[in-house]
Amino acid sequence: MKRSLMCLLLSIWSFSASASPALQGDVIADLNALQSQLQEGALAQVIERATAQAERLASGNQSDQWASALYQQLAAGALARQDQPAAAADRLAIARGLNGVDDDQAARWLREEASLRRAADQRDQAIELLTEWLTSQQDIDTTWQLTRLLAQQERWEEAAEWLEQALSQTPEPSDAQQALTLAIYRNAGQSEQALSWLLDGLNAQSSAADWRQAAGLAQQAGQSGVAAGLWETAWQLGKLSEQEDFWLLIQLHLAGGTPARAAEHLEQALSEGDIVRDETNLRLLASAWRQAKDVEKALSAWQALALHTQAAADWRAYGQLAYAWGDEGQAKQAFARASALGDDEAEQWLAHFD
Template sequence: MKRLLILLLSVWSISTQASPALPGDIIADLNALQSQLQEGSLSGVVEHANAQAERLASGNQSDQWASALYQQLAAGALARQDQPAAAADRLAIARGLSGVDDDQATKWLREEASLRRAAGQRDQAIELLSEWLTLQQDSSAMWQLTRLLAQQARWEEAANWLGQALNEENALTEAQQALTLAIYRNAGQSDQALNWLLDGLDAQSDLSDWRQAAGLAQQAGQPGVAAGLWEMAWQLDKLTEQEDRWLLIQLHLSGGTPARAAEHLEQALATGDIVRDESNLRLLANTWQQAKDVEKALSAWQALAVHTQAAADWRAYGQLAYAWGESERAQRAFSQASELGDEEAAQWLTSFN
């Protein structure tokens, strides 16, 4: 607000060069009123500026230009009194007077937008900033407009302006990064968000950035990309928690790389990081089977059957071995299942006679 006050205080004297000439008494009165404003005589400035603005508003172009300047001074006083909405109304009136040239009207348009924003009149601020940006190129204004649209949950419009704002920026602040991600997510543009995140990912990126990228890849229906991102984060030692390992395994399974999932699971079992129980052994067997690695899948199924000593597991091991042409293994597995009372396995054994 302080920067805006400085602008409101200084515009009129500079702009007289390109605008209709003003009578000497009006110039003197404007100067005196501006001095009162700088000294803090706010109520007096508003009252006198109002009276002069209304008196001159219906006159010729010079009068209307003077009226606009009085409105501008009233806006400055009202802004200092923490009345941004009333100050914005004054600038709106000033912009509409015929004695105001286009350059000055454009400046006041931008200042009115800032006042509307300060007053919480976001929709009006959005309209004004949008209009101003059709006349001027300004990166900070684009970001302001983008944030206002996001605050109003106008996500698609925010995403459109965000694209333009990103084209103007080389490095984003943390706030801009957070805003970018929020807009793309809420606008349903997971692909865009993912591409944006991928561009900025490197070995120095925080774990939160890797997590966000992997999550967005899942949302965008790209489980393979999600698995690749999580794998890279693992290799970079970004991930240390047990739940991170489990998520890595699940991502590889859903992402079409079951062999890599099985390798992680096997390594964790070997080091004791994961308990060697029935559930985990069964997952390992199914994962190697999904990966179609004959030797490792059969070995995993055999280890599961040995652990559980369940007839159904020996039979499943035998059926898989038979399907893959491993007759000797299949026969031994069916024999073990039959000894445990599995009638179906006994029937399978007849095919070897």
């Protein structure tokens, strides 16, 4: 920030000679002397002298007011070096409001003031200044600055509007800009746009975190099937391999309308010993095949569950499913087993076969 103020200061003289009111020789000499003192670090002296001169000339003609503005800028530079960004910003605000300062110079000071306001944690004022500056200027870095400031102030809808402009001018956003983009879309309630934007850059080289984030966004956007597809792809690519990743894969397939895929994963995991062949997992497998409406595999899975638990309720559920799908042979055997285990309701079902 201090360096940018100095660069601006050093660039003023050639500009002022051609586009600003002429300055008297003694004023130019005094400004040059103060500039040298500023570079040498005599900050207190510069502030005192520049302030006095600025106040003395502020009510004069255009040339005097132009000189007053330059003195205010010198004071701003010294204050910035003293780590007083708010006070420095106030001086630039005064400078750009004086008569004799043309529009281009006022715009430059406005942008510097915005940087100082941001450094002073005066974010709302910085936002107003940057917004004003961007109404007449095109600058991608400033657009990103404004977007970030709006996000920091949790003004998400405004941030999203400026984000669109920033992205349209940025072919390859940096990692920080990508993170900001996702944060803004999510907090602005634009999960679908966030997902679409993220999917454009998702590939086999993307990290596990990127795949997780994409799946999470799909869920937020109510696209359970997309979430399941993303998790499945990441699983197949080896991006996700933990036990909790497996169970979330199953849940996503069941919620996303692909229960058969969930059942296939469960069967493979059971056969390879990756998960325990217990009641919970067998019941989940049976339910998945039932949800998938695969008659043969569903009946086989329910039979395996009933054999494992030897519970009358499971034999009856197996029989009811077989009966509903027209397999009376399996249904009768299942109801008979349930009845033998003391299930009164199974007795009533068996009456259908008399």
